[in-house]
Amino acid sequence: MDIAIRPVGDEQLDTFDRAVGAGCSYHSSDEELVQARERYHRGFDRRIFAAFDGEQIVATGINVPMAITLPGGASLPMAAVTAITTRPTHRRRGLVTSMIGTLIDDAAAHGDPIAGLWASESVIYGRFGYGIAIEADSWELERQYAAFESSVAISGSVRMVDTVADARAAYEQVWQRAHAAQPGMPKRTDRMWDVRLMTQGEGTIQFAVLYEEAGRCDGYAFYRVRPDSRDGLPQNEVIIQELVTVTDAAHAALWRFVCSIDLSKTIRASNRAVDDPLLWMLADPRRLARRTRDAIWLRIIDVPRTLEARTYGISGALVLDVVDAFRPQSGGRFRLDSDGVHATCVRTDAAPDLKLSAADLAAIYLGGTSCSVLARAGRIEEHTAGALRTADLLFATERAPWCPQGW
Ligand SMILES: CC(C)(COP(=O)(O)OP(=O)(O)OC[C@H]1O[C@@H](n2cnc3c(N)ncnc32)[C@H](O)[C@@H]1OP(=O)(O)O)[C@@H](O)C(=O)NCCC(=O)NCCS
Structure with a gap:
């Protein structure tokens, strides 16, 4: 055939x-x-x-x-x-x-x-050189336990918009500013916005709120409410579809808002950043039920160009032996040389400091995990003493990668 x-x-x-x-x-x-x-x-x-x-x-x-x-x-x-x-x-x-x-x-x-x-299933893509580069949390919180213990000062205010599409320009500029500072976040084109704002959810009603301060919108949330009651007791469910902010005040204000909507019992959110500070703001943090799972799987096709495009945490050099069984021409030995911010990456014949698969290079690339963790899992070999620590410091990032966009 x-x-x-x-x-x-x-x-x-x-x-x-x-x-x-x-x-x-x-x-x-x-x-x-x-x-x-x-x-x-x-x-x-x-x-x-x-x-x-x-x-x-x-x-x-x-x-x-x-x-x-x-x-x-x-x-x-x-x-x-x-x-x-x-x-x-x-x-x-x-x-x-x-x-x-x-x-x-x-x-x-x-x-x-x-x-x-x-990935629909996490068993599929590792064999093709894809690694888990971004993870995400799903949350569930009962509103009665959503008391806040700590928060940055909030001097702006939250405003509801009449219909979700009304404030598109505000969402777009928040996304634009947020994405520039958030590893893993994609640009959202006009068409992607059209589709995002088209999304329906059966049996729910959609709302949108903005956080505004000094005449500027610093965050927004789209959420859906699933109306419910039992024996006369309100049990609405609030489902956060997207909550994107550019300041800590906007983040705090919007979470306080969605956790205080009357008649609701449960607040759910999926695809939250794994380092979102909400947990540390709650008085009863264990009540925030969290499930972490793989989100974005990355595949590096051009190692030098990819490694040269990001910045690094320290100055240092490493020779990486990248084993790419699925696409051997993309793998090989590469010398990564960082001046503390930018790096060069070139093919080399030098002896390797670390040996890792293409999938594992993708997994550490955005700072979502470290070489040490993958070495402890038996996935990375250290050939030069101290190389794992150097790699950890080079690839570490201030923020965990996050991708609030599906495709
Ligand atoms: C996932 C899917 C696309 C795989 O297609 P396929 O043509 O059967 O895959 P291949 O024959 O090329 O499989 C290659 C290898 O992956 C393995 N594999 C592929 N899909 C797998 C799965 N879902 N579970 C376990 N192993 C799987 C195969 O067993 C095979 O292993 P081998 O090389 O050791 O023999 C197919 O099962 C499918 O359409 N699933 C439903 C839709 C879906 O989940 N799509 C993915 C969206 S992200």
């Missing part, structure tokens, strides 16, 4: 979307296909690929051009990978392996030095 992977044209998008549905076990009505086109394709500059078995699409994948902020504030182009599926009749024959290879080649051809994705 001959199966070929090819780019997908606009005229094949419905067939493509149905194939994604078949791969993910959902069926799209004609109306849903129109909505999918609006949400995922219209106005997006994306590169769509499918594996064809004759006329039938049997595997799918998309690269979306994006850019994420790095430690130090620079932005790096990234191929954001999505719609990875294989038709159930064609699984475990290597199709996703070929598709990921195609998408990495496509990213390299378009000058994207990294690729990134949200």
